[in-house]
Amino acid sequence: MATGDWAGEGDPLHGGAGVFGAAPGQVLIKVEFGTLIWSEPTTDGGRAVMKMYRQRPFYDPARRLLITHRAAREFQVLAHLVRHGIPCSEPLSWSQGRHHLHGRYELLATRQIVDAATLEVLLQQPGAVADLAPLFRLARRMHDSGVSHGAFVPRNILVTFPVHGAPAFHVIDMAYSHIFPRGITGTRMASFDLLELLYGIRRQVAPERCRAWLADYGQGEFETRGLMARLERHRPGRPWRHLRRAETDLRAFIAGL
Numbered sequence: 001m002a003t004g005d006w007a008g009e010g011d012p013l014h015g016g017a018g019v020f021g022a023a024p025g026q027v028l029i030k031v032e033f034g035t036l037i038w039s040e041p042t043t044d045g046g047r048a049v050m051k052m053y054r055q056r057p058f059y060d061p062a063r064r065l066l067i068t069h070r071a072a073r074e075f076q077v078l079a080h081l082v083r084h085g086i087p088c089s090e091p092l093s094w095s096q097g098r099h100h101l102h103g104r105y106e107l108l109a110t111r112q113i114v115d116a117a118t119l120e121v122l123l124q125q126p127g128a129v130a131d132l133a134p135l136f137r138l139a140r141r142m143h144d145s146g147v148s149h150g151a152f153v154p155r156n157i158l159v160t161f162p163v164h165g166a167p168a169f170h171v172i173d174m175a176y177s178h179i180f181p182r183g184i185t186g187t188r189m190a191s192f193d194l195l196e197l198l199y200g201i202r203r204q205v206a207p208e209r210c211r212a213w214l215a216d217y218g219q220g221e222f223e224t225r226g227l228m229a230r231l232e233r234h235r236p237g238r239p240w241r242h243l244r245r246a247e248t249d250l251r252a253f254i255a256g257l
């Protein structure tokens, strides 16, 4: 598995002996200022998705005092979900180091979920996934297991279509997640996740359906009404996300004391 020990020179994105492009069979998935994601073959004949964090947001030096490396945390939370039987991207390894082109980095490897599409893309195709009740039930199990996702948006939910049976949902991208010592259902952290999900699906889905799925999650009528009212006012810009994440970081830190 990849570590900080890369040899050679060259453009890491276009061949040569960099991080990406160093081994045959690698496929670039996403390149952004702070993140580089690619897939590559594993020794057991499958494929892994490699996510390399290259930069941290401006407030991350502060976060670092409270929490561990993102890749490590993402690995731990995914392992926790696997132990609880909650469908997600199975973690394979994580590492950190200093690379001559990328500087400090953290790297997470997860098993690739094959033939998956993001819920964000599928929502653009009417009828592709009509029933989100299983996703809300998954969210409930995740919250009962003590996990706050922190970025529970449709692009971080992968959907696969088994030959028999209903579409299956898998959570990915746990970079802002936390494991609390107890279940978080009914807490602010759970409502942050639900609000982000509802906000992400609100254009494609009628409010009545959202209410029905919140009942599948296990929300009572009173809580559902409250959440739907909050959704009306909800404008999740960057400040909102940073603030909520900072609050969750702090609560997780205190809960862990």
Ligand SMILES: Nc1ncnc2c1ncn2[C@@H]1O[C@H](COP(=O)(O)OP(=O)(O)O)[C@@H](O)[C@H]1O
Residues within 6 Å of the ligand: 029, 030, 035, 037, 049, 051, 089, 090, 110, 111, 112, 113, 114, 116, 118, 155, 156, 158, 172, 173, 174, 175
């Ligand atoms: N385990 C996986 N299996 C299949 N595709 C994945 C997996 N992990 C990530 N991806 C793909 O990579 C994209 C970005 O991954 P994500 O973890 O959400 O990173 P980011 O932090 O950049 O949003 C996803 O939308 C998905 O298409």
Ligand SMILES: [Mg+2]
Residues within 6 Å of the ligand: 155, 156, 173
């Ligand atoms: Mg993502």
